[in-house]
Amino acid sequence: MTPGASQHSKGQPGIPRAALFGLCPRCGAKGLWAAPAQFAEACTACGQAFAAHEATGRSLYPALLPVIVLLIGAALWLDDNVALPVWALVLLWGALVPTVVVGVLRLVKVLILAARIARETEQ
Numbered sequence: 001m002t003p004g005a006s007q008h009s010k011g012q013p014g015i016p017r018a019a020l021f022g023l024c025p026r027c028g029a030k031g032l033w034a035a036p037a038q039f040a041e042a043c044t045a046c047g048q049a050f051a052a053h054e055a056t057g058r059s060l061y062p063a064l065l066p067v068i069v070l071l072i073g074a075a076l077w078l079d080d081n082v083a084l085p086v087w088a089l090v091l092l093w094g095a096l097v098p099t100v101v102v103g104v105l106r107l108v109k110v111l112i113l114a115a116r117i118a119r120e121t122e123q
């Protein structure tokens, strides 16, 4: 932690850690995710509401569209340069696409949640 960090950020997990391990951005307790990319209703430790602050629908397009374009580009490049058998493509993209999309969704949702919590506590 940097010396200039505020007292409010003590004990809080970083955004990537909160997204990856499902930690509450306010208190660090587990239980942020009810589904792979959907918040639980609230934190069981501190009571921070998660679902009320969840970004959904079109607000996530700016984060997802570039990722989808990159995945399509990677698929086209791989098909042109490596020409894997169909069964390998099904296994590769069937595992990679959901993992990448859920990872990006988790990261963006936690980022938005942390910003909303920080704005809420400042008021």
Ligand SMILES: [Zn+2]
Binding pocket: 024, 025, 026, 027, 028, 029, 043, 044, 045, 046, 047, 048
């Ligand atoms: Zn909490």
